[in-house]
Amino acid sequence: MQSTSLYQSIFEGVYGLLTGFAMTLRHLFRKPITEPYPEFKRRLPERSRATIILTRDPDGDERCVACYLCSGVCPVNCISMQSAERSDGRRYAAWFRINFARCIYCGFCEEACPTLAIQLTPHFETCQRDILKLLSEKEDLLVNHGGKNSDYNFYRHAGVAMVGEKGSHIGEEAPVDIRTLMP
Numbered sequence: 001m002q003s004t005s006l007y008q009s010i011f012e013g014v015y016g017l018l019t020g021f022a023m024t025l026r027h028l029f030r031k032p033i034t035e036p037y038p039e040f041k042r043r044l045p046e047r048s049r050a051t052i053i054l055t056r057d058p059d060g061d062e063r064c065v066a067c068y069l070c071s072g073v074c075p076v077n078c079i080s081m082q083s084a085e086r087s088d089g090r091r092y093a094a095w096f097r098i099n100f101a102r103c104i105y106c107g108f109c110e111e112a113c114p115t116l117a118i119q120l121t122p123h124f125e126t127c128q129r130d131i132l133k134l135l136s137e138k139e140d141l142l143v144n145h146g147g148k149n150s151d152y153n154f155y156r157h158a159g160v161a162m163v164g165e166k167g168s169h170i171g172e173e174a175p176v177d178i179r180t181l182m183p
């Protein structure tokens with residue numbers, strides 16, 4: 001009885017070894033599927049979250065209205081800016097800074113932005129030896145295109161400052177007359 005289980009154990013051991021060797025041999029003659037970086041660069045999906053940019057609206061103006069929503073929602077407080085106003089009442093960021101040494105690429109800033117100004121892109125090759133080089137100013141972030149949803153123009157919907165009556169902008173509902181709500 002004991003010798004039977006000994007034979008069975010030996011058989012199982014040898015079988016396991018041979019199966020392992022067979023697998024190794026099979027892979028020896030297979031075409032490798034490794035994609036060596038940086039020679040091979042896989043194209044990442046459009047929604048990948050890496051380098052952040054500040055985009056422009058279809059008229060070529062800066063989309064950012066310096067509302068501070070992105071900096072408020074950022075969990076690591078790596079966005080800072082100073083708001084300013086043009087002579088026509090349009091707001092913009094006098095300066096805008098992102099500390100990429102702290103950014104965790106969560107995408108919250110993009111989610112919070114009402115004007116689609118701040119966007120994360122699939123570009124991930126931003127490694128630097130000097131950590132201070134990971135500090136990006138507005139000049140580094142601002143691009144000359146609209147990125148995702150390039151047709152969107154926040155001010156065509158919201159209006160600039162006091163231009164136009166309430167309810168006169170695209171997609172804006174007319175104000176409610178509260179007297180009509182009285183019982």
Ligand code: SF4
Nearest residue numbers: 074103104106107109
């Ligand atoms: S991706 Fe996240 S961590 Fe990075 S700047 Fe935006 S909100 Fe902050």
Ligand code: SF4
Nearest residue numbers: 064065067068070113
């Ligand atoms: S990037 Fe967007 S959320 Fe941030 S300040 Fe500008 S408009 Fe506001």
